[in-house]
Amino acid sequence: MSKLPIVVTVLVVIQLALQSNAVEYLSSDGYSTAVILLFSSIVMLAVSTIMCVQKQLSPLPKNWSMQWIRMLCSGLGLYLSTLSYHYLHATTASLIFELMVPFIVILGAIESRQSDVRLFLSVGIIGLSVLFFCFTPYSQEPTIGVLTAFLAVTILAVGYRLTKESVVTENQYVIINVTCLSCMLVSLICLAFTDHLNWHYSYIDFGLLIGVGLLRYGQYLCLILLLQVYSTDRAQFPFLLGALTTMFLEMWIEHRFFSIPYMVAVVVLIILVGAIVAIPTSNPIATAEKALT
Numbered sequence: 054m055s056k057l058p059i060v061v062t063v064l065v066v067i068q069l070a071l072q073s074n075a076v077e078y079l080s081s082d083g084y085s086t087a088v089i090l091l092f093s094s095i096v097m098l099a100v101s102t103i104m105c106v107q108k109q110l111s112p113l114p115k116n117w118s119m120q121w122i123r124m125l126c127s128g129l130g131l132y133l134s135t136l137s138y139h140y141l142h143a144t145t146a147s148l149i150f151e152l153m154v155p156f157i158v159i160l161g162a163i164e165s166r167q168s169d170v171r172l173f174l175s176v177g178i179i180g181l182s183v184l185f186f187c188f189t190p191y192s193q194e195p196t197i198g199v200l201t202a203f204l205a206v207t208i209l210a211v212g213y214r215l216t217k218e219s220v221v222t223e224n225q226y227v228i229i230n231v232t233c234l235s236c237m238l239v240s241l242i243c244l245a246f247t248d249h250l251n252w253h254y255s256y257i258d259f260g261l262l263i264g265v266g267l268l269r270y271g272q273y274l275c276l277i278l279l280l281q282v283y284s285t286d287r288a289q290f291p292f293l294l295g296a297l298t299t300m301f302l303e304m305w306i307e308h309r310f311f312s313i314p315y316m317v318a319v320v321v322l323i324i325l326v327g328a329i330v331a332i333p334t335s336n337p338i339a340t341a342e343k344a345l346t
Contacts, residue, residue, distance in 0.1 A: 058282060061275045062291035068275070069147060069295030070302045072268035075261050076135060077143040077303075082258060086136040087247075089265065091240035096266025097273070098233035101226045110224050120231050126212030128235030132243070133205035140198025144300040144311070145186065148319055149202040151296045154326050155179050156210035157286045171332050178325050185322075191314040214285055216277075225277040232273065290330045293323050 079089050105112040114120050137146050155175030162172045186192045186199040216228060279288035300319055304310055311319075 058279070061278050062294065065272060065275045065291035066295045066298050068268045068271045069292055070298040072265055072272065073138075073143040073147045073295075073299045074303055074306055075265050075268070076138045077146070079258065079261055079265070080135075080138040084258070084262075085244075086132060086139065087240040087243040089262065090132055090135050090236050091244070092262040093266035093269055094233040094236040094240065096263050097270040098230060098237070100267065100270050101229045101233065105224075105226045105230075108226075110226060112226060112230050114223055114227050114231060116222060123212050123215040124231055124235035124238075126208050126215065127232040128239035130205050130209035130212055131232070131236050132239045133201055134209065137198050137202040137205060140195050141202060142194070142311075143303045144296070144319065145192065145194050145199075146202055147296040147299045148322060149182065149186070149199065150206050150209075151289065151293050151323070151326060152179060152182060152203075153206055153210050153213065153292070154286045154289045154329050156207055157214065157289070158329060160210055160214055161286070171329050174325070174329055174332070178322065178329070181325075182322060185318050189314075191312055191318065193315075213276075216280065216285075225274060228277055229270065229273050287330050290327065293326055293330075297323055 076089060080086075102112050104110075134146070134150060137149075141149075155178045158171050158175040159179075162168055183199075183203070186194055187196050192199075275291070276288060279291065282288075283290075297319065300311065300316070310316075
């Protein structure tokens with residue numbers, strides 16, 4: 054059995070925990086969403102382009118027709134996901150993003166027009182998450198932040214299903230480059246019309262912005278490797294463990310503990326989403342995805 058999935062899982066857990074807390078710090082330090090997304094995307098694009106040149110691979114897609122919708126989903130989805138850190142704790146944000154699995158299952162059921170236990174479990178998990186984060190006193194998160202994160206994960210779920218299709222026809226660096234270009238475009242539009250640069254000229258912040266770019270590059274590379282082996286929903290499993298690690302890292306960095314009900318809710322949601330991944334699927338979409346790899 055190949056050790057690659059284990060290595061990739063460990064890398065994802067570390068990268069996601071570090072990146073989530075770094076983005077939360079930069080957001081609380083006054084950096085706008087557009088600035089964080091723009092700088093991190095520039096770093097990702099630079100590293101990816103260097104790798105393309107080194108390996109003599111094309112940095113641009115062979116087929117642009119299937120990339121436009123993915124560009125829109127990636128740019129808008131990642132902008133909204135970064136924006137949510139202005140409102141939410143890193144743990145809450147990363148946990149909501151890992152509800153990607155239920156959303157992907159629902160999208161697969163819509164495409165195949167079939168329902169199974171995974172579909173009903175997915176709908177239930179999303180409903181419970183909305184109730185907990187929006188209507189209970191235990192999360193203590195603003196509703197606007199929660200809704201922003203949910204909108205982001207919905208859009209990104211569509212983009213990830215398209216990424217699975219791109220893995221078959223494009224090299225991994227092309228997929229990252231398209232994502233970077235879409236994020237840069239959205240960021241520049243926001244800077245031109247709504248955002249401000251708000252640059253603090255801090256070497257620490259500059260290093261964190263570069264670090265976020267490198268960590269996101271690593272996450273995308275790991276995701277692409279996982280998509281070459283697993284279906285779209287199961288490729289998200291390592292990110293679930295990353296969300297749990299984010300909680301412990303955030304508590305350690307900020308020297309505080311979340312409430313017991315909050316931590317219990319985080320663990321329960323991770324277990325429930327993990328159950329979706331573990332349940333065998335009869336969905337023909339997932340079966341077709343597996344055949345492609």
